[in-house]
Amino acid sequence: MLLILLLLLPITLLIFLMKQKIFIIKLKRSENEPRLPPGPPRLPIIGNLHQIGSLPHRSLCQLSRRYGSVMHLRFGGVPMIIVSSAEAAKEVLKIRDLECCSRPHLVGSGTLSYNNLDISFSPYGERWREMRKICVLKLFNIKKVKSFRFVREEEISSLIDSLSRSSNNLLQTPANLSEMMFALAASITLRIAFGKTFGKSGLDNDKFEETIHRVQSALGSFAASDFFPYVGWIVDRLTGLHSKLESVFHELDNFYERVIEEHLNRTTQDDQEDIVDLMLRIERDQAEFSEVQFTRDCTKAIIMDIFLAGVDTGAITIIWVMAELVRNPRVMRKAQDEIRSCVKKGKLVSESDIHQLHYLRMVIKETLRLHPAIPLLLPREAMSQFKLFGYDVYPKTLLQVNVWAIGRDPNYWHNPEEFFPERFSDGSIDFKGQHFEFLPFGAGRRTCPGIHMGIAMVELTLANLLCCFDWKLPDGMKETDIDMDEESGLTTHKKFPLKLIPVRYQWPSENQT
Numbered sequence: 001m002l003l004i005l006l007l008l009l010p011i012t013l014l015i016f017l018m019k020q021k022i023f024i025i026k027l028k029r030s031e032n033e034p035r036l037p038p039g040p041p042r043l044p045i046i047g048n049l050h051q052i053g054s055l056p057h058r059s060l061c062q063l064s065r066r067y068g069s070v071m072h073l074r075f076g077g078v079p080m081i082i083v084s085s086a087e088a089a090k091e092v093l094k095i096r097d098l099e100c101c102s103r104p105h106l107v108g109s110g111t112l113s114y115n116n117l118d119i120s121f122s123p124y125g126e127r128w129r130e131m132r133k134i135c136v137l138k139l140f141n142i143k144k145v146k147s148f149r150f151v152r153e154e155e156i157s158s159l160i161d162s163l164s165r166s167s168n169n170l171l172q173t174p175a176n177l178s179e180m181m182f183a184l185a186a187s188i189t190l191r192i193a194f195g196k197t198f199g200k201s202g203l204d205n206d207k208f209e210e211t212i213h214r215v216q217s218a219l220g221s222f223a224a225s226d227f228f229p230y231v232g233w234i235v236d237r238l239t240g241l242h243s244k245l246e247s248v249f250h251e252l253d254n255f256y257e258r259v260i261e262e263h264l265n266r267t268t269q270d271d272q273e274d275i276v277d278l279m280l281r282i283e284r285d286q287a288e289f290s291e292v293q294f295t296r297d298c299t300k301a302i303i304m305d306i307f308l309a310g311v312d313t314g315a316i317t318i319i320w321v322m323a324e325l326v327r328n329p330r331v332m333r334k335a336q337d338e339i340r341s342c343v344k345k346g347k348l349v350s351e352s353d354i355h356q357l358h359y360l361r362m363v364i365k366e367t368l369r370l371h372p373a374i375p376l377l378l379p380r381e382a383m384s385q386f387k388l389f390g391y392d393v394y395p396k397t398l399l400q401v402n403v404w405a406i407g408r409d410p411n412y413w414h415n416p417e418e419f420f421p422e423r424f425s426d427g428s429i430d431f432k433g434q435h436f437e438f439l440p441f442g443a444g445r446r447t448c449p450g451i452h453m454g455i456a457m458v459e460l461t462l463a464n465l466l467c468c469f470d471w472k473l474p475d476g477m478k479e480t481d482i483d484m485d486e487e488s489g490l491t492t493h494k495k496f497p498l499k500l501i502p503v504r505y506q507w508p509s510e511n512q513t
């Protein structure tokens, strides 16, 4: 027995010492181990993909309630950080903006943007800076936006005419506002960006909505190639995503070719140079771009950006505002009273009237809070290692800011699910990227450059729709029947078209006023 004990003692001692050593090594290792934000448990290979439903902003909002406002997930092989509070959004979009203002290379956006040659999906760098600067000078600044006022007024006036004709129809057929808003936003954007002589777009007017839906759904679809290197492309071919992308790419490419051809064949000399002319000139002279080559694909990528970013977001916003208003007759009435008391009797609302429409502006803000057009903003990619609230973020990590979740967070908003424009009445919160609880246009270096152009169209269209018509629900429908379902994609559309009956407003005659 003693012999056995004598033999066991050194072994036990050795094991004990080894354990101590391992413990010391472990301690050292754990000091260097990355400190990642908390996140839901994941499965081998797919990571957290199975926890994301068809509306990712909603699934991620649910998860962040459990795991926190800075949450770590893994989509296949890609690490991802989801930010769902104003404080964390400020950290990412303002304080750490420079470290994480690149964009990841994703299959869908890469294909449609000629390998990220545009502004929206381009990685951070010289090319992106130059392109953005040119577009801001040529298209996006307030002076430029104001100079295109006549385009908006003309297009909106013909929309009102066409609605008036349908309101005279005794059958009282509902107008498909979704379709009409897409066609309107497309006409305005095409005329402003691609020149007033631009005629046939090559896309049917009534097909704009459908085409844009297909593009945004392809962009918002889960591409296996993004998360599973080497094998993902096989999955994308099997699921049909690859051919879906190729088909929308070719449809859009034909459209850009027509735009370019039209510009190259112009005969009139006195036409003002528009953004496409400018791109073609840069292509020819290679002048403004010092370091990067500017090719035909760069021109097409910019056309894509303006067309997709400009048309979709504005149309979506107008449709959500109208849907919220028919569900909330009190707010509708108040907005209409304001507008009708500000404009000259029987006239259309013009852009010079808009500054008086404080309540309408609150209505638009409230809609953008509940229905931001791009609920997760565009994805960002970290360029260097940094700490986010004490957690490690590594280069190539994907960062998504859930502005939809922040806009519905009871920590910032009283009764967040209620549509209550008056919450903006003190004017202290705007959407220009300084108030991180309200970020419908993003913030920081990657903030939306088209904000003035987008808002100008949304305000003027709504002011006229509400001034010229009262809006009735189709027979047999109640306010509560209006569905508010969302369609998944990069942007969040209303799933089912909004159909309402326009009833032309009769101004009271002189002796009644």
Ligand code: HEM
Pocket (backbone or CB within 6 Å): 119, 120, 121, 132, 305, 306, 307, 309, 310, 311, 313, 314, 317, 373, 374, 377, 378, 379, 440, 441, 442, 443, 445, 446, 447, 448, 449, 450, 451, 453, 454, 455, 458
């Ligand atoms: C109501 C209308 C609009 C809304 C709600 C909207 C919203 C947004 C949002 C949320 C982003 C992403 C910001 C980020 O990732 O931080 C964005 C980016 C962008 N928007 Fe808009 N937008 C609107 C109108 C427009 C218009 C009219 C144009 C141009 C014609 C435009 C062009 C762009 C571009 C080029 C980017 C990419 C910026 C970059 O990555 O540098 N947007 N927009």
